[in-house]
Amino acid sequence: MATSGAAAAARPPVATTLSASLRGTAPAASCPASSARRTTWRPRARLSSGNAVRARARARLLRVEASSMADPVEESLPAATPPATDAPLETQPQVRTSMWNWKGYNIRYQYAGTSGPALVLIHGFGANSDHWRKNIPVLALKNRIYAIDLIGYGYSDKPNPRELGESFYTFETWGEQLNTFCAEVIKSEAFFICNSIGGLVGLQAAATEPQKCKGIFLLNISLRMLHISKQPWFGRPFIKSFQSLLRNTVIGKLFFSAVATPESVKNILCQCYHDTSAVTDELVQFILQPGLDPGAVDVFLEFICYSGGPLPEELLPRVKCPVLVAWGEKDPWEPVELGRAYASFDTVEDFVVLPNVGHCPQYLHLSIGGNTPD
Numbered sequence: 026m027a028t029s030g031a032a033a034a035a036r037p038p039v040a041t042t043l044s045a046s047l048r049g050t051a052p053a054a055s056c057p058a059s060s061a062r063r064t065t066w067r068p069r070a071r072l073s074s075g076n077a078v079r080a081r082a083r084a085r086l087l088r089v090e091a092s093s094m095a096d097p098v099e100e101s102l103p104a105a106t107p108p109a110t111d112a113p114l115e116t117q118p119q120v121r122t123s124m125w126n127w128k129g130y131n132i133r134y135q136y137a138g139t140s141g142p143a144l145v146l147i148h149g150f151g152a153n154s155d156h157w158r159k160n161i162p163v164l165a166l167k168n169r170i171y172a173i174d175l176i177g178y179g180y181s182d183k184p185n186p187r188e189l190g191e192s193f194y195t196f197e198t199w200g201e202q203l204n205t206f207c208a209e210v211i212k213s214e215a216f217f218i219c220n221s222i223g224g225l226v227g228l229q230a231a232a233t234e235p236q237k238c239k240g241i242f243l244l245n246i247s248l249r250m251l252h253i254s255k256q257p258w259f260g261r262p263f264i265k266s267f268q269s270l271l272r273n274t275v276i277g278k279l280f281f282s283a284v285a286t287p288e289s290v291k292n293i294l295c296q297c298y299h300d301t302s303a304v305t306d307e308l309v310q311f312i313l314q315p316g317l318d319p320g321a322v323d324v325f326l327e328f329i330c331y332s333g334g335p336l337p338e339e340l341l342p343r344v345k346c347p348v349l350v351a352w353g354e355k356d357p358w359e360p361v362e363l364g365r366a367y368a369s370f371d372t373v374e375d376f377v378v379l380p381n382v383g384h385c386p387q388y389l390h391l392s393i394g395g396n397t398p399d
Contacts, residue, residue, distance in 0.1 A: 117162050117166075118137040118138050118139075118161075118162055118165035118166060118170075119137060120135055120136070120137040120158075120161050120162060120165070121135065121136055121137065122134070122135050123135075123136065125206065125209070125210055127202055127206070130176055130182040130184060131181065131182050132173065132174060132176060132181045132182070132202070132206070133153075133154065133173075133174040133179055133180040133181050134154060134171055134172060134173040134174065134206070134210070135154045135155075135157075135161060135170075135171070135172045136169070136170060136171045137161050137162060137165035137169075137170045138164070138165030138167075138168050138170045139169065140167075140168075140169065141167045141168040141169055142168050142169065142215075142216060142239070143168070143169045143170075143171065143207075143211045143213055143214070143215035143216065144164060144168050144169070144170050144171070144215065144216050144217075144218055145171045145172075145173060145203065145206070145207070145211070145215045145216070145217050145218070145227075146160065146161070146170065146171070146172040146173070146218050146219075147173065147175070147203065147217060147218065147219040147220070147223035147224075147226050147227055148172075148174070148175065148178065148179070148220060148221075148223050149220045149221025149222050149223050149247070149384075149385070150221055150222045150247070151178070151312060151316065151325070152178065152179075152220075152221075152311075152312060153174045153178050153179025153180065153181075153311070153312075153315055154172035154173060154174050154179055155311040156220070156311065156312075156385070156387070156388065157172045157387060158311075159387075159388065160387055169211075171206070171210065171211060171215070173202075173203070173206055174315075175199050175202065175223075175226065176194075176199070176202055177194050177320075177324035177327075177328075178315070178324070179315045180315050180318075182320075183318060183319070183320030183321055183323070183324050184320065185323050186323055186324065186327045187323065193327075194324060194327045194328055194331065195331065195334050196222075196225045196226055196229040196334050196335055197229060197233075197334070199226040199229070199230075200229030200230035200232075200233055201230075201233070203217070203226055203227070203230040203237075204233065204234045204237050207230075207237045207238075208237070214236070214237060214238065214239045215237065215238065215239065216238070216239050216240045216241070216242065217230070217231065217238055217240075217241045217242070218241075218242045218244070218387075219241065219242065219243055219244065219246065220244045220245060220385060220386075220387055221245060221246065221247050221359075221384065221385070222247045224241075224243040224244070224245075224246030224247060224337065225246065225247060225249070225334075225335060225337060225340065227241050227243070228243075228246075228335075228337065228340035228341065228343075229335060229340060231344045231345070231346055232340050232343035232344050235344070235345040235346065238344075238346050239346055240346050240347045240348070240349070241344065241346060241347075241348045241349070242348075242349045242351070243348065243349070243350045243351070243367075244351050244352075244353075244385075244386050244387055245351075245352055245353055245356050245359050245364070245384050245385070245386060246337055246350070246359070246364070246367075247337070247359060248337065248359050248360075248363055248364065249336050249337070250359075251332055252332055252333070252334075252336060253332040253333060254336070256332075264332060268330035268332070271326055271329070271330055272326050272327070272330055277322075278322055278326075281322045281325050281326065284325075285313065285316055285317060285321075286313075287309050287310075287313060290309050290313045291304055291309050294308065294309065294312070296357055297356065297357060297358055297383050297384035298383045298384070298385065298388070299353065299355035299381055299382055299383040300381070300382075300383070308388070337367065338366075338367070338370075341370045341372055341373065342370065342371075342372070344372050345372075346372070347372065347374050348370070348373045348374065349374055349375050349377070350364070350367050350368065350373055350375070350376045350377070351376075351377040351378075351379055351386060352364045352365075352376070352377070352378055352379060353379045353382030353383045353384060353385075353386050354378050354379060354380055354381070354382065355381060355382060355383045356382075356383050356384045357383070357384070358384050359384060361378060364376075
């Protein structure tokens with residue numbers, strides 16, 4: 026997908042908005058936030074010679090209007106502390122919460138910022154828009170920010186999948202939700218910033234309605250290693266039987282009850298956060314509280330039994346917009362060694378490895394950076 030000079034000049038600064046956020050290194054678990062040092066990076070992906078010229082042209086987008094961005098901000102913040110910015114407190118964008126009606130269901134979203142490109146923040150499995158709380162005020166200094174709770178998660182409605190058919194909680198459903206949100210709430214094209222399974226939602230939406238999406242930033246996208254196609258043929262019948270057991274017997278609800286406790290949620294978060302000091306009681310409550318709503322158990326079981334649907338490697342070739350990929354090198358669930366394969370797709374403009382970061386880079390790392398280095 027070649028980009029002409031005129032097109033590059035006319036295109037909003039997607040890479041400035043998104044990639045400049047990753048121009049530093051997150052602190053390791055043993056380092057306090059105040060001692061974090063920011064360093065420059067170079068893309069580590071090796072591109073084939075056929076894509077090299079095209080990639081260099083696209084990379085120019087990374088530096089459009091970089092000098093106008095805010096100075097770097099601290100990346101690790103104590104719990105219950107607003108994100109630090111150089112803007113005075115009274116001028117920091119106010120984050121508001123609203124509800125949107127989609128197909129008769131209430132969908133929660135948070136928004137901030139009054140000018141600039143629209144960015145939609147899409148959470149991962151079991152999370153919600155509160156997972157972006159540190160990012161929204163910072164990104165809203167130069168952009169219009171929307172963070173949405175996917176249906177079935179957070180404080181959005183959680184309709185019973187048994188009453189809607191087995192194919193409701195799918196990436197196709199969430200992709201449709203995202204595209205309709207862009208049309209009815211944002212009323213313009215948008216860039217998608219996505220974590221984990223949210224990455225598949227963003228890719229699905231962009232593949233289905235390319236006119237809605239101007240660019241995608243994938244943070245540790247889910248590899249979907251439990252997808253049925255990635256399992257040995259002889260094990261697939263057992264997988265189906267186990268999924269049926271979880272959905273149709275008391276075992277599934279007992280499993281959910283064991284997981285949906287402060288102790289279990291904290292242990293799970295400590296697995297995926299390399300800096301375990303970020304796993305505060307506040308973060309645990311952000312994740313756990315909406316998961317105790319009526320209907321949450323059915324959504325949880327429905328998704329962990331969802332072993333079909335699209336894979337990232339199937340969606341990436343269908344996407345027409347630029348894609349940036351960033352990966353925490355300490356992610357225990359989605360290994361960076363496997364994620365590097367996505368750098369070879371034509372749509373992927375950069376693959377950035379984030380040192381000492383786990384599965385959820387945004388909670389520690391994502392902030393607007395300035396003076397983007399070459």
